Amino acid sequence: MSTRIVEVRAGVLKKNDELARDLRRRFEAAGTFVVNLVSSPGAGKTTFLQKTLEALRARHLRVAALVGDLETDNDARRLADSGAPVQQINTHGRCHLEAEMIGAFLEPWSLPEIDYLFIENVGNLVCPASYDLGEAWRVALLSVTEGEDKPLKYPTMFNSADVAVITKVDLATACDFDQPAACAAIQRVRPGMRIIEVSAKRGTGMEAWFSALDERRSAWQRERVPAPSIGAA
Numbered sequence: 001m002s003t004r005i006v007e008v009r010a011g012v013l014k015k016n017d018e019l020a021r022d023l024r025r026r027f028e029a030a031g032t033f034v035v036n037l038v039s040s041p042g043a044g045k046t047t048f049l050q051k052t053l054e055a056l057r058a059r060h061l062r063v064a065a066l067v068g069d070l071e072t073d074n075d076a077r078r079l080a081d082s083g084a085p086v087q088q089i090n091t092h093g094r095c096h097l098e099a100e101m102i103g104a105f106l107e108p109w110s111l112p113e114i115d116y117l118f119i120e121n122v123g124n125l126v127c128p129a130s131y132d133l134g135e136a137w138r139v140a141l142l143s144v145t146e147g148e149d150k151p152l153k154y155p156t157m158f159n160s161a162d163v164a165v166i167t168k169v170d171l172a173t174a175c176d177f178d179q180p181a182a183c184a185a186i187q188r189v190r191p192g193m194r195i196i197e198v199s200a201k202r203g204t205g206m207e208a209w210f211s212a213l214d215e216r217r218s219a220w221q222r223e224r225v226p227a228p229s230i231g232a233a
């Protein structure tokens with residue numbers, strides 16, 4: 001790779017990091033807990049997110065979602081069935097979402113009125129790993145149909161995530177899924193990472209996911225820098 005290409009790429013990432021840092025401050029000030037879902041194409045992000053939005057709304061939590069794809073608004077339409085406000089971001093060729101896109105799409109929303117903002121990234125196990133979106137929690141999904149060694153082949157994605165979710169466990173037997181091997185692969189690239197196993201279709205494991213989400217948000221609320229109160233010196 002030429003020096004010039006490396007320089008341009010480093011510049012793009014630096015700019016993204018700065019924008020992501022600003023976004024993170026905005027999310028913290030507003031009290032909006034942001035979750036970035038990353039995975040290979042078709043691992044089950046939209047199905048999992050739709051069930052999550054429905055469950056959180058049923059618990060009277062205020063949720064919203066941004067979803068990235070190269071083209072189509074298919075996923076936004078599916079997610080909107082949950083009743084949550086949803087916007088589709090089409091990247092037109094880019095294989096990941098960037099902080100600038102998130103900032104632009106937040107415009108119509110009032111962040112203090114959103115408890116959870118979910119971002120479904122473009123399905124890709126490489127590029128989204130390098131782009132911070134200002135999220136508080138990055139969740140890497142791995143479906144049982146993909147092969148247990150994916151974390152070893154795409155270590156940056158799993159290494160940069162905070163939690164791993166193994167999806168479509170209802171298909172595990174049919175796929176001869178080797179659960180211990182998949183968990184060992186995740187632990188090898190990210191020792192100690194929490195792993196949650198779910199079938200969004202059947203509902204299996206979803207309560208454990210909701211508990212983990214609630215637990216993490218509560219910890220984040222305790223850790224975040226509170227917004228300065230009006231009139232404070």
Ligand SMILES: Nc1nc2c(ncn2[C@@H]2O[C@H](COP(=O)(O)OP(=O)(O)OP(=O)(O)O)[C@@H](O)[C@H]2O)c(=O)[nH]1
Pocket residue numbers: 039040041042043044045046047048075122123124167168169170171198199200201202
């Ligand atoms: N059996 C089974 N199928 C699932 C499950 N979750 C998702 N699927 C199926 O897997 C396929 C892909 O699911 P999506 O939710 O669209 O996956 P995605 O990761 O959002 O896909 P992209 O956004 O295109 O990357 C669909 O046919 C879903 O019905 C599950 O828990 N069990």
Ligand SMILES: [Mg+2]
Pocket residue numbers: 045046047075120
């Ligand atoms: Mg999707």
